[in-house]
Amino acid sequence: MASIDIVELLWILFQLLVGYNLVLPVLLLLLYLLLGNKKGKPASVGGREADYAIIVTAYEQTQLLQGVVRSLLQLHYSNYLIYIVADKCDVTNLVFEDERVIVLRPEETLASNTRSHFYAINRFRRQHERLAIIDSDNITDPEFLLRLNEYFDLGFEAVQGLRAAKNLDTMYACLDGARDIYYHFYDGKVLFSIGSSATLSGSGMAFSVQLYKDCLGHLDITGAGFDKILQRQIVNKGYRIAFAEKAILYDEKTSQSDQLVSQRARWINTWFRYFSFGFGLIGKGLVRFNFNQFLFGLILLRPPLFIFLLISVGCMFLNLLINPLVSLIWLAGLLLFVAGFILSLWMNHTDPRIYRSLWGIPKFIFFQVLSLLKVKNANQRSVATKHFHADKVD
Numbered sequence: 001m002a003s004i005d006i007v008e009l010l011w012i013l014f015q016l017l018v019g020y021n022l023v024l025p026v027l028l029l030l031l032y033l034l035l036g037n038k039k040g041k042p043a044s045v046g047g048r049e050a051d052y053a054i055i056v057t058a059y060e061q062t063q064l065l066q067g068v069v070r071s072l073l074q075l076h077y078s079n080y081l082i083y084i085v086a087d088k089c090d091v092t093n094l095v096f097e098d099e100r101v102i103v104l105r106p107e108e109t110l111a112s113n114t115r116s117h118f119y120a121i122n123r124f125r126r127q128h129e130r131l132a133i134i135d136s137d138n139i140t141d142p143e144f145l146l147r148l149n150e151y152f153d154l155g156f157e158a159v160q161g162l163r164a165a166k167n168l169d170t171m172y173a174c175l176d177g178a179r180d181i182y183y184h185f186y187d188g189k190v191l192f193s194i195g196s197s198a199t200l201s202g203s204g205m206a207f208s209v210q211l212y213k214d215c216l217g218h219l220d221i222t223g224a225g226f227d228k229i230l231q232r233q234i235v236n237k238g239y240r241i242a243f244a245e246k247a248i249l250y251d252e253k254t255s256q257s258d259q260l261v262s263q264r265a266r267w268i269n270t271w272f273r274y275f276s277f278g279f280g281l282i283g284k285g286l287v288r289f290n291f292n293q294f295l296f297g298l299i300l301l302r303p304p305l306f307i308f309l310l311i312s313v314g315c316m317f318l319n320l321l322i323n324p325l326v327s328l329i330w331l332a333g334l335l336l337f338v339a340g341f342i343l344s345l346w347m348n349h350t351d352p353r354i355y356r357s358l359w360g361i362p363k364f365i366f367f368q369v370l371s372l373l374k375v376k377n378a379n380q381r382s383v384a385t386k387h388f389h390a391d392k393v394d
Contacts, residue, residue, distance in 0.1 A: 022333035052080035053128035058136035147247035161204035161247030174357030176253035198243035200227040225270030264371035
């Protein structure tokens with residue numbers, strides 16, 4: 001085969017590997033609509049109250065913890081304890097009268113989510129059946145645990161809730177919220193409803209204590225991305241991760257550009273570190289004829305949105321010089337992706353402020369490109385996002 005033929009073949013293969021990401025969401029949506037959401041139907045609210053440990057992790061910052069605990073104490077549930085792991089924090093003002101709140105101050109800096117989780121697990125006051133993971137900026141809906149229970153009662157041992165925006169006060173926060181709606185819809189509701197697993201979001205999720213120990217107890221994970229390792233371990237073991245869209249907690253969105261750059265640099269870093277997990281799951285899914293593992297592995301290979309969108313636009317313009325007809329195919333793919341993105345917002349009754357912020361997408365992408373330049377040392381810059389928003393829900 002001539003060298004020019006090899007180059008052409010590689011170019012076509014590259015375009016296919018990038019381009020399928022544009023049409024995959026709409027294909028999944030069509031499958032979701034055909035199945036009628038039958039695979040994601042939960043049981044009714046009620047039943048036995050399982051014993052929960054709610055682990056709240058904080059690193060350096062404690063100013064939002066009072067609001068977090070206040071929301072947790074208002075849960076429509078009685079059988080739980082709250083463990084606050086205040087890593088490298090001043091706990092002087094972390095005094096709570098309710099005996100359900102236990103404040104833990106590690107003697108040495110942990111600087112790791114999983115280390116904080118196991119620090120709490122090893123100090124449980126009793127043998128909890130399940131654990132829920134909450135960030136130090138989250139506010140929970142009163143029915144959060146009840147809604148998680150609906151899926152545990154169906155036999156699931158891992159459940160991801162829905163992280164709604166706590167603040168929509170800036171363009172960046174609104175666009176961050178739009179991104180979350182997109183991912184919660186396609187990587188949460190749609191994936192789970194068609195028989196695969198929801199992706200994990202780092203907080204607002206719950207597991208049987210034993211499963212969590214089995215998945216991560218033998219690992220020492222530092223830096224961002226513990227949820228990427230955890231979800232791979234769960235699906236690799238043959239479990240499905242349920243998506244509980246009514247188990248809502250409110251999560252603080254990035255409201256400043258420097259905050260966005262630091263956070264996205266860590267997130268992009270985790271994709272480069274862990275995307276290869278997808279190959280193993282795809283292979284295992286093919287060998288075992290396991291749809292959950294195959295499709296979930298395919299999702300893990302997908303680059304962050306802005307990366308494959310920029311590459312797609314580049315391919316479209318490059319093909320204007322090489323093959324204008326292929327440019328039209330790229331344009332159609334991009335328009336299809338945009339339609340799928342807008343549909344995800346429309347089907348979730350999105351706040352009008354988010355629609356009004358969409359004009360800022362190019363600026364949002366620009367700052368994510370800056371994040372890409374800082375990926376190499378992302379985990380050294382910070383191990384947690386700095387928060388600036390007050391404790392309230394919009």
